[in-house]
Amino acid sequence: MTVRTDTRWDAAFWHQQIVALPRARFLPDLIWPHDMSTRSARAVDRRSDPDGWQAATRADVPVVTQWDDGRHTGTEPGTTPTSSASMxxxxxxxxxxxxxxxxxxxxxxxxxxxxxxxxxxxxxxxxxxxxxxxxxxxxxxxxxxxxxxxxxxxxxxxxxxxxxxxxxxxxxxxxxxxxxxxxxxxxxxxxxxxxxxxxxxxxxxxxxxxxxxxxxxxxxxxxxxxxxxxxxxxRSQRHVHPAFAPDLTPVTDTTVEVDPSLFDRWHPFVFIAGLLLNDTTHAVQQHDDGGRTLWLYALDGTAWTAALLRPEATTATIRQVGQRRLWDELTNAHTWWCQGGEPGFGRLGITVTSTGWTAWIDTPDHPMSKS
Structure with a gap:
């Protein structure tokens, strides 16, 4: 089993090629460049704004070229971007x-x-x-x-x-x-x-x-x-939200001290959590008052958790529903990651087979233990 670790790639060559073959030559008149700071897109049309269009094609941002699998019409952004030119x-x-x-x-x-x-x-x-x-x-x-x-x-x-x-x-x-x-x-x-x-x-x-x-x-x-x-x-691997039975038990309500980073949708641990939690997805809901709710869902529909963190609070209200204690699994994974020195990209790896994958740290003989 071989792990590729050499990162001395031919960067200069590809940057030269990107200059020689700019992505503008592959983009339609109507595009939606992505604003990295606001995480939103806006329409730019070469026919009405040629300078803005050229600037957008040269910017180091992704550019959406299709919404909603081609069903979208008009200039306003659609619901789901489905084709683009990458950064x-x-x-x-x-x-x-x-x-x-x-x-x-x-x-x-x-x-x-x-x-x-x-x-x-x-x-x-x-x-x-x-x-x-x-x-x-x-x-x-x-x-x-x-x-x-x-x-x-x-x-x-x-x-x-x-x-x-x-x-x-x-x-x-x-x-x-x-x-x-x-x-x-x-x-x-x-x-x-x-x-x-x-x-x-x-x-x-x-x-x-x-x-x-x-x-x-x-x-x-x-x-x-x-x-x-x-x-x-x-397209065939897009996430489908699980359905839940209305009478899941048991139901547990607690108030606990929390690490606010668990409620940050862009924190590095978000990716790590997916390596450590089995068959789980999540969402972070932002409230008008500045509070946040972290939702955890078992993909098979047998458990869910809602963790409410109010503005400036250090404790959160946790409701765990179903046989799995998803909040406990998440916090155990976070503790393991912190105590292990917060390993990140460049140290993380996976081994894949035709039936699944295993994550590891540094080398394949150091697998990450999933919850």
Missing amino acids: PSVVATMLEAADLAPGQRVLEVGTGTGWTAGLMTRRLGDAAVTTMEVDPDVAAAAKNALGGTGLFPRMVVGDGLAGFPDGAPYDRLISTMGIRDIPAAWLEQVRPGGLIVTPWGTQYSNRDALAVLTVNDKTTATGLLLQQLEFMKA
């Missing part, structure tokens, strides 16, 4: 992590605008790149944009979670969408010693980490989680 810095990081070299063959899952496929094609050549997109309209626009730049990778319309066996084995597989379960097809279609580079996370939150996994024997892969990301999720 240039993130694209560069992922391509660096993939360690691409001439002579390799790569499968990209999630063509999107076609920009990442274009960058890889410039590096490897048309015949070496296969890119898959599940949405026919998004694929058609990407194909036109790629052709307009003189690049012609193999374009496949289909579910990238199944891979594309006709082109296998691949030296690299790069996913540009968030994944919750690594498909067995990916392990089978990447050669032993090849890399899978993908945003990966758990159902606990919408957060992802950049996973760089070395395929071992077509049934397992292992590697580090290098940095936190947040990508649109594979």
Whole structure:
């Protein structure tokens, strides 16, 4: 079992390529750049605001190009962003992590605008790149944009979670969408010693980490989680909120001293919690008075918890419902993490098989114990 730890990637090359092949060449007239400070999007139309559009394409922010799987109309943001052009810095990081070299063959899952496929094609050549997109309209626009730049990778319309066996084995597989379960097809279609580079996370939150996994024997892969990301999720792996029976028991109400960081939706521990809690998801509700409620849900619908933290308070009111004590599981996980030195990205890793995953710290023989 091999763990890739070398981070000396060819950063200069990819930054040069991003300048030479700017993402503006792959974007439609109407886009929704993401404001990182407010976590909101606004419409920018090249036809009415060419300068604003150009500035948005050059900014190091993600740009939404489709809402609600294409059902959205108009200029106001839709409900769910479903296709985008990623931040240039993130694209560069992922391509660096993939360690691409001439002579390799790569499968990209999630063509999107076609920009990442274009960058890889410039590096490897048309015949070496296969890119898959599940949405026919998004694929058609990407194909036109790629052709307009003189690049012609193999374009496949289909579910990238199944891979594309006709082109296998691949030296690299790069996913540009968030994944919750690594498909067995990916392990089978990447050669032993090849890399899978993908945003990966758990159902606990919408957060992802950049996973760089070395395929071992077509049934397992292992590697580090290098940095936190947040990508649109594979359509078939989007989170579905669990349903609960109305008469769950037992019900326990307590008031306890709390660490306010548990109620912070952007705290680093949010991702860690997903590695430590089994089959659990959460949400943080902000109240008008500045208070917050942390909701915890068992994915099978057998338990839930509500923890209310009022403004400036150091104690929270906890209601735990169902057989699992989800608040206790969360606080036990948080205590373990703090006492262990708060290990973070670069030390965290996963080993995946066709049936699941195991998280570890530093090396695969130091697994994280899940609740």
